Amino acid sequence: MAQEEKNTADSALENTTVHFQKEQNKITIDDVAGALGVSKTTVSRAISGKGRISEGTRQRVLEYIKKYHYRPNVVAKGLANSKTYNIGWVIPGESSVTDLPFFQRCMMGVSEIAATQDYDILISIVFEHDISQLKRVVKNRKVDGVIVGRTLVEDKSIDFLRESDVPFVVIGSSMDAEVIQIDNDHINACRELTSILMMKGIKRFALIGGDTNHVVNQTRRRGFEMGLREQGVAVDPGMVYMDCETEKTVEHAAEECLERHVECIMCTDDRICQTVLNKFSRKGIGIPEQIKVASFYNSDILENYQPSITALQYDPKELGVVACKTLFDYISGKEVQKKVLLGYEVVLKGSTQ
């Protein structure tokens, strides 16, 4: 059923080839200086605004530049003042994680802020046990700073970055107190949601959680347990299913919850929640009548369910914005907070009614 090529309307094109020849007519600062009969220092000053320069020549230079579309070569500029005008953006390569819109959204925020400083974003895709791309970028000095998109309990990226001399911030929380962290206030978010549901009369909770090597899953678990204790309920470790990374383990946990007459299942993220919901839907288990379900992370994966799902809502883009601003501040030598926590929203919906 597969094929490589076939006759189509485009087949004409498929048989055509092209090749590229460089034709560089790029104009340099020397050209501008020469044409205007000034030194390149003057041109440089007119553009950067640094150093004194008469308004007259400044205008002359600026006009010429605009007319002949001169753009300084950023790489040369960078070489002269030891900057790359790039910041590194580190994202996980495991497809289960990459597919989540979260990182794209974060990146939008990063990119938006970076652009305001004429900075660009350089990608490094890392795996739990292979951070070679990140190493290359940093060792090649291609970036002035790095933003790490997620944190692990044992995080090779962070270990590596700490040893190198690039400034960096992480999105997420790190056990490592030396690291600058931007995160949502997961712990309070989870605590609050749990607490609220308890105040509505729900008593028997279970938690189905993902990979405990992800810091965020640990945090969410802690928040959940805080919520229980806050309402005077002791945590039953048997009701906490962590490291449910496959559909099977999640479904198995869901099954058990059912048997054990759990009233409400809290899911560490939307993926897990989706799996739980699908499982119940297939088994014909009614939500919220037979069992209630809530998620500690919302996304449009959960969008289309009936009933709609109670969940915590965050703003990934804002995370990127703050991370990037913080990084810039840090790079420029300003004092920055070691840990910034962003808000959240508790959205109560039908699934816990």
Next chain:
Amino acid sequence: MAQEEKNTADSALENTTVHFQKEQNKITIDDVAGALGVSKTTVSRAISGKGRISEGTRQRVLEYIKKYHYRPNVVAKGLANSKTYNIGWVIPGESSVTDLPFFQRCMMGVSEIAATQDYDILISIVFEHDISQLKRVVKNRKVDGVIVGRTLVEDKSIDFLRESDVPFVVIGSSMDAEVIQIDNDHINACRELTSILMMKGIKRFALIGGDTNHVVNQTRRRGFEMGLREQGVAVDPGMVYMDCETEKTVEHAAEECLERHVECIMCTDDRICQTVLNKFSRKGIGIPEQIKVASFYNSDILENYQPSITALQYDPKELGVVACKTLFDYISGKEVQKKVLLGYEVVLKGSTQ
């Protein structure tokens, strides 16, 4: 329900600040040359392998380099030979599109190939009517070439790139015959799937399609219509719903299909298909008994449905791989094919049984 900060176990960190001080002890080619009592030309030759050099000195240099962890400064190298060692990766910023795993997967492929040449990926996020990020990157000469992740019928990115002198390739098809294109063979894929279903006895088809400004949607439509004609059925324009960009329009189209006793709905992509499926599920319409559904694009959005969904399967990562290889070939002056079409797989499942 939202908040900015609160007392948590981390509150200690939240009140701590840090600041960064540069400490550059980077070793340069001059240092290496000096230490070894040779010229930097020699060091350069030892590393690059270009030019003659005695095996002895070559080894000496290499050893020293390894011992003291010398890495050439890629930016300086780039300045000297007019390369940036970056390629631009252009993706749409509209969230409905960004959220799709497609671009992430493509990028994985691009990144994998780029790394083999010591190249990195620079991101440009563009919108249908705002390609300023792309312009900046190109005008700032931050990249040696560009890969565009999707094509529009009226594509500002392509228009801009054509006018500039950067080599570029697009993933997807372009009306513009001058553009180097890497795409899946959508037209044959759609033709084949339609054809196969017809051979199974299905007669009344409808197509629900997305934004016609996306080239791929046009292509899929053409493939669909080819399939019909191939089996001797005339295309009923009334059965083709294009530009269904919102849930509402999709659902409306689905409704109509029902009323008009369509036997099988073909969806241009997985999003649309999802909407159709949810609609029918809510209305209690049985698939495939009451109506059949198939999708021209598969992804895990469709993963969890009962029954499983007949769809076309592609390999986005491969698209990235081929695009990046092609770009490198093109940059280095090799002849490249103007249009490369990659394969597909027809996956028949329960939804069309």
Next chain:
DNA sequence: TTGAAAGCGCTAACAA
């Protein structure tokens, strides 16, 4: 086989 020197395109002391 090796090195001196010019140059990639820009910035920034220091002078004038």
Next chain:
DNA sequence: TTGTTAGCGCTTTCAA
């Protein structure tokens, strides 16, 4: 206010 000059760290021609 403007220009001279010396880099930034590397490559590459040309000579030795």
